[in-house]
Amino acid sequence: MKRTFYLDLAHSRLRMPIGTHLVLAEQPDHDACLEDGEKLGQVMIETARRFKTPLAFPLMDLMVEKQQMLSMLDIPADQADTFHFSPGPDPDALDRVRAAISRPVIPRLAVYADAIRHVAKEPDILPLGMAIGPFSLMTKLLADPITGLYLAGTGLTRDEDEEVAAIEDCVALATEVIERSLKLQLEAGAKAICLCEPAANLVYLSPHQLAQGADTFERFVMQPNQRLRQVLADHDADLIFHDCGELTDDMVRAFCTLNPSILSLGSSRQLWQDAAIVPNDIVLFGNLPTKKFYSDAELPVPVVEQMTRDLATRMAETEHPFILGSECDVLSVPGREQAIMEKVMAFLAA
């Protein structure tokens, strides 16, 4: 899409949540939707229509690429949730993944692609894809990625420390598998991909170490994402980059070099300040604290409305292209569904 499409959405004062999970949870047959691409695609369409946006977001399922990877390595599916490489992947893991790249994907990923294919039939809705970023996927592959990252930041090499080698190998594996996922979704009709790197944040990467010159953010976050960005460019697809973690300003600046159409940030950021460091052709998206919407004690509806008005006013003053929305995907919490939806509708209307 031309960049003006996203800029025009911002200028039209679009507001929206990433709300597919909310609408999915309303479906009487929501489990069946996860096994049927057409049904899931219909949920994506219904979500876009409900929230009056032309952007049809998939579910933010940040486990599916891990499951795909483990399938390629013949690791049983029932281990996927808790599996960690220890101390790191086998030396031949990358070759095995590359050799398996043309194998059929796991059913869950195939359903997601089918859902995009279904959405793509709608003329007035833009089908989006979704994927975890390589860094964040790496963090799901190791029991303790933080120590290895820190050691890598001290200058230790893979030959000197097996935890550093594990980080490097897992990022390489992750990038390979995510590229496969992106291509599948692009071939299904996705016009843009929401690439999620929530783990690229101050929990995993010490700002002290980065300030002292550690290259871990560049090596393990930016370089693999640059490769994926090129995949999107090769397919004439756009990037929506999402990171709801706590970030430094330099991290935000670095994400802008990926040239996303939309940069989606979490509620720890003050977007009106980010407007000064984000180029004017990148739409900022966010960042109401939707993860706390479940709590009426902490965030009653009037507070959500006030936060919405404050954010809208501050962002209007910056004149930066902006779509007011959720800080992440809005998850449906059992027992709190109504409270959450009420607050979503409140921020759309405030």
Add this chain to the structure above:
Amino acid sequence: MPRIDEIYEAVSKGNRKVVAEKVQAFVDADGDVVDLLNETMIPAMRDIGDKFSRNEVYVPEMLIAARAMQAGLNIIEPLLAAKGHKARARVAIGTVKGDLHDIGKNLVAMMLKGAGYEVDDLGVDCPVEKYEEAVQNGASVICLSALLTTTMPYMKQVVDHFKGRDDVKILIGGAPVTKEYANEIGAQGYGSDANDAVRALEQILSAA
């Protein structure tokens, strides 16, 4: 016994190798390991925890310090046991059922160990039965962690399970969890971060 600065600094800076060397040398010289723990190692971890709470250090520095602390503990724990030294309390910690996130839980576990507690790490995706088993094995406090709003309600199920039991106190925490939520479901304590969890635990135990 005064603080041993070399070990204190090595723990604070996360220098595992130096901690192991210096602690071993201390043990070889027949030093009092209880004093070493109480006057040097625990204060070093408390200091790093306080710095974390003040945003002066971040999670990676905490983890590295905890790892160094553990290297020292590995050497002195058999000696502590031989001297009849008792941990301050036995604490079981786990991420609740349906939730596979463990960074916060691991941090709290490390800080609790660093503060002198015996910690039974139950891992992730813990059903209520696992917490019950830990209590049967001697835990007097249970720490529940959740990162997701969708898994957080399971905390109430665990709290409800132990309702009316004087032998168990429950402390909860995690990104979406609030003090109000802890009060609402009837948990005895709430930790806003790993260091705060240690403080909250001390409050619970002193009130017991």
